[in-house]
Amino acid sequence: MKEQPHRLKWHILFVITIFALAAAVYSASQTINYNWQWHRVLPYIVDTSPVDIIAQGDGSASINNSSLTITYDNGEPDRVISNADTLLVSDGDIIFEGDLLARQESVRMGVLIEGLLTTLEISVISLFFSLFIGLVAALMRISNNPFSKNLSLLYVEVIRGTPLLVQIFIVYFFLGTVFDLERFTAGIVALSVFTGAYVAEILRSGIQSISPGQMEAARSLGMTYPKAMMYVILPQAFKRTLPPMASQLINLIKDSSLVSVISITDLTKAGREVVSGSFATFEVWFTVAALYLLLTSTLSWAIQRIEKRLANNG
Amino acid sequence: MVNTYKGHDMVVTANVDKIYPNNCHALKKVTTNIKRGEVVVIIGPSGSGKSTFLRTLNQLETITDGDIIVDGVNMYDDRTNINKLRENVGMVFQSFNLFPHLTVKENVMLAPLKVSKLPKSEVDAEAQTLLKRVGLAEKMDVYPAQLSGGQQQRVAIARALAMKPDMMLFDEPTSALDPEMVGEVLDVMKSLAAEGMTMIVVTHEMGFANEVADRVLFMEDGSLLVDDIPENIFGTVANHPRLQKFLSNIL
Ligand SMILES: Nc1ncnc2c1ncn2[C@@H]1O[C@H](COP(=O)(O)OP(=O)(O)OP(=O)(O)O)[C@@H](O)[C@H]1O
Ligand SMILES: [Mg+2]
Numbered sequence: 001m002k003e004q005p006h007r008l009k010w011h012i013l014f015v016i017t018i019f020a021l022a023a024a025v026y027s028a029s030q031t032i033n034y035n036w037q038w039h040r041v042l043p044y045i046v047d048t049s050p051v052d053i054i055a056q057g058d059g060s061a062s063i064n065n066s067s068l069t070i071t072y073d074n075g076e077p078d079r080v081i082s083n084a085d086t087l088l089v090s091d092g093d094i095i096f097e098g099d100l101l102a103r104q105e106s107v108r109m110g111v112l113i114e115g116l117l118t119t120l121e122i123s124v125i126s127l128f129f130s131l132f133i134g135l136v137a138a139l140m141r142i143s144n145n146p147f148s149k150n151l152s153l154l155y156v157e158v159i160r161g162t163p164l165l166v167q168i169f170i171v172y173f174f175l176g177t178v179f180d181l182e183r184f185t186a187g188i189v190a191l192s193v194f195t196g197a198y199v200a201e202i203l204r205s206g207i208q209s210i211s212p213g214q215m216e217a218a219r220s221l222g223m224t225y226p227k228a229m230m231y232v233i234l235p236q237a238f239k240r241t242l243p244p245m246a247s248q249l250i251n252l253i254k255d256s257s258l259v260s261v262i263s264i265t266d267l268t269k270a271g272r273e274v275v276s277g278s279f280a281t282f283e284v285w286f287t288v289a290a291l292y293l294l295l296t297s298t299l300s301w302a303i304q305r306i307e308k309r310l311a312n313n314g
Numbered sequence: 315m316v317n318t319y320k321g322h323d324m325v326v327t328a329n330v331d332k333i334y335p336n337n338c339h340a341l342k343k344v345t346t347n348i349k350r351g352e353v354v355v356i357i358g359p360s361g362s363g364k365s366t367f368l369r370t371l372n373q374l375e376t377i378t379d380g381d382i383i384v385d386g387v388n389m390y391d392d393r394t395n396i397n398k399l400r401e402n403v404g405m406v407f408q409s410f411n412l413f414p415h416l417t418v419k420e421n422v423m424l425a426p427l428k429v430s431k432l433p434k435s436e437v438d439a440e441a442q443t444l445l446k447r448v449g450l451a452e453k454m455d456v457y458p459a460q461l462s463g464g465q466q467q468r469v470a471i472a473r474a475l476a477m478k479p480d481m482m483l484f485d486e487p488t489s490a491l492d493p494e495m496v497g498e499v500l501d502v503m504k505s506l507a508a509e510g511m512t513m514i515v516v517t518h519e520m521g522f523a524n525e526v527a528d529r530v531l532f533m534e535d536g537s538l539l540v541d542d543i544p545e546n547i548f549g550t551v552a553n554h555p556r557l558q559k560f561l562s563n564i565l
Contacts, residue, residue: 211411214411214413216374216405216407217411217412217470219374220372221400221401221424221473221474222400222425222429224397227429231428235415236414236415
């Protein structure tokens with residue numbers, strides 16, 4: 001326990017450094033007279049602005065027990081508004097199309113949280129597809145068949161040798177036009193194919209790190225090659241590849257920010273939109289970064305849990 | 315060309331040649347036959363082709379030339395299902411090769427469940443019986459990494475037996491073991507032999523060969539040089555100069 005005071009000193013230094021960094025950021029913003037307004041970000045996280053209720057045609061209003069009834073002149077069925085928080089017309093008023101009738105309090109997800117959910121959705125779907133593509137490509141790569149081996153090699157080399165941004169454009173503008181893909185689908189295809197190539201390499205090296213004796217033992221028991229893979233080799237390979245797989249899947253979340261270039265309103269695109277509306281540039285981007293960190297750290301926590309559970313055996 | 319062999323011999327090999335891709339000529343015209351219930355021990359210096367020969371008998375290695383007939387089935391006939399054939403031929407490796415991600419009992423149960431597709435309750439009961447038999451009833455639910463080498467090898471034998479094979483191949487099953495654990499594995503093998511299992515054993519345990527083997531094969535440089543009963547191999551009569559030299563080096 002002699003080490004303890006020594007370690008405490010370093011912890012204190014760490015905390016001081018973090019504060020110094022925060023102070024540096026603050027004073028840097030002072031030199032350009034930046035006015036921090038964190039409260040401006042809040043509406044983009046939780047949207048509490050009231051919802052306006054607008055008249056859809058000409059008619060007249062009648063109020064009964066704080067319930068507003070609009071009778072339209074053109075004979076359309078009456079509109080009853082009973083749950084409004086503030087009524088902006090009085091009993092007997094003549095109403096014209098487009099008039100503001102009432103306001104309703106509401107709590108909705110802000111634009112940034114909607115973006116976060118889009119990012120999460122794209123990432124989760126791409127995660128499953130990339131694991132599938134990666135597994136198939138890895139199995140093709142280690143097979144003895146020159147056709148599947150070369151096909152897999154070509155796929156991995158082409159994908160790893162070109163930028164993701166270019167791939168997204170190619171999928172969106174070329175494949176998207178030819179196969180009439182929605183932008184959301186195009187984004188998922190590009191991300192899955194891209195990440196799949198890296199997953200394939202990780203899985204391939206994982207499978208090849210398992211001693212050949214495992215395959216021999218499985219085959220000597222009468223298992224077919226696919227069964228031996230499924231029950232003996234892959235479970236061990238998956239366990240070994242968890243750490244590199246975790247960082248690749250975290251990359252997937254971060255890489256998904258690039259789909260904002262094809263106008264998918266993910267977290268990054270939402271950030272760009274909010275910046276132009278709120279004039280709180282720094283605050284918004286710091287918030288966006290924090291939200292990404294929330295996703296990635298949740299994922300890495302989850303994978304660590306899996307790793308711990310698997311570490312108990314074997 | 316023989317297609318099926320209508321005898322009662324468990325294994326017939328005829329002029330088996332094996333040349334590895336690196337041009338290493340590991341087996342040269344190996345011809346022998348092994349009867350049902352026979353225990354055959356293969357001895358010979360390192361690199362003489364003992365493992366290669368054993369592994370050709372369940373096609374972990376393919377051969378370059380010759381014929382292998384196992385239980386009446388020509389291994390290189392197009393109609394032969396090699397997986398079916400392997401179900402009937404158990405193998406025990408020098409390095410155990412237990413599945414580290416499965417418990418001891420799961421190791422024994424895997425092939426009967428996934429290959430033979432037997433009901434789980436039946437497979438479970440059978441696995442327990444086998445593990446009791448090799449003296450590991452207490453260790454069913456632990457992982458292989460928590461076992462000693464001798465215990466792991468006994469699990470490996472139980473795992474092979476779970477497929478109810480007609481023949482067992484052993485490739486130096488005690489060579490990776492500490493000396494004090496050799497006995498427990500040899501005892502299990504002796505009891506198998508006593509029950510009439512057909513066994514082909516590559517080993518350096520000359521005591522086991524002398525005591526248990528019906529026949530001893532001596533290989534050198536890819537060739538089967540001597541094929542005789544243990545009395546003649548280990549007896550005082552100098553019957554083969556190369557065998558004499560090998561035995562005097564090892565004993
Ligand atoms: N996979 C392989 N590729 C190329 N050559 C091989 C391979 N396996 C074995 N050999 C060679 O074939 C010959 C026979 O090897 P084998 O392993 O059958 O010998 P062994 O009698 O079992 O030896 P040991 O007692 O050391 O186990 C050796 O010269 C060896 O180098
Ligand atoms: Mg060997």
